Amino acid sequence: MPLNIAILVSGRGSNMSAILDAIKAGRLDAQVKMVLSNNPEAQGLNIARSHGIHAGAIDHKGLKREEHEKKMLGLLCSMEIDFVVLAGYMRVLTPAFLAPFKAASGDRQYFKIINIHPSMLPDFPGAHAYDDAFAAGVAKSGITVHLIDELVDHGPILAQESFDRLPADTLDDFKARGLAVEHKLYPAVLQRISQEGIDAILQSSPSRDLHPAEAAG
Numbered sequence: 001m002p003l004n005i006a007i008l009v010s011g012r013g014s015n016m017s018a019i020l021d022a023i024k025a026g027r028l029d030a031q032v033k034m035v036l037s038n039n040p041e042a043q044g045l046n047i048a049r050s051h052g053i054h055a056g057a058i059d060h061k062g063l064k065r066e067e068h069e070k071k072m073l074g075l076l077c078s079m080e081i082d083f084v085v086l087a088g089y090m091r092v093l094t095p096a097f098l099a100p101f102k103a104a105s106g107d108r109q110y111f112k113i114i115n116i117h118p119s120m121l122p123d124f125p126g127a128h129a130y131d132d133a134f135a136a137g138v139a140k141s142g143i144t145v146h147l148i149d150e151l152v153d154h155g156p157i158l159a160q161e162s163f164d165r166l167p168a169d170t171l172d173d174f175k176a177r178g179l180a181v182e183h184k185l186y187p188a189v190l191q192r193i194s195q196e197g198i199d200a201i202l203q204s205s206p207s208r209d210l211h212p213a214e215a216a217g
């Protein structure tokens with residue numbers, strides 16, 4: 001059974017593209033039911049349409065956050081999906097948005113919403129992770145795929161992969177190296193969920209509900 005997903009984008013949509021390409025190439029057993037954006041100008045919407053995927057936007061401008069989320073939920077909850085996949089969706093989601101996606105794995109509760117973040121969380125949360133990591137002078141950074149919770153860039157980690165920052169790197173070089181990792185890692189994690197199920201991944205995750213650094217501390 002393919003994994004049924006809806007993808008949320010706000011801009012460029014390169015991670016969404018990587019997911020669609022992986023499906024097309026048979027590397028990911030998933031079906032994208034819909035691509036949804038808060039930004040009618042998002043490039044990702046046109047890319048999705050060029051793949052024949054139903055794609056639309058609910059502009060957040062002029063709407064209160066709760067109104068916008070309600071409209072987004074109206075669409076997302078009208079279809080059968082296993083996971084919401086955030087791919088550069090630049091809006092903070094409130095607990096009201098998360099609630100319909102609440103699920104349980106044994107005695108653990110989680111939300112069926114996945115995010116990709118361009119740092120080794122818990123390092124460098126926030127909207128400018130590449131810039132922040134680069135400015136901090138890291139020799140290595142990484143990419144995190146995680147389930148989201150009520151906190152920003154937080155929740156059970158599903159996978160992390162590091163990449164080097166080379167001495168001659170410009171910020172653009174650094175971002176490009178990270179993005180290449182994103183484009184491999186996101187489809188691979190989704191394929192693992194599709195094949196093994198989220199329960200198996202959560203149960204094998206040593207960090208349980210915490211980020212590794214918190215678990216260690």
Ligand code: GRF
Nearest residue numbers: 012013014015088116117118
């Ligand atoms: C990516 O770097 C992703 O990790 C972050 O936002 C960016 C989105 O890029 N959450 P794209 O729209 O997928 O090209």
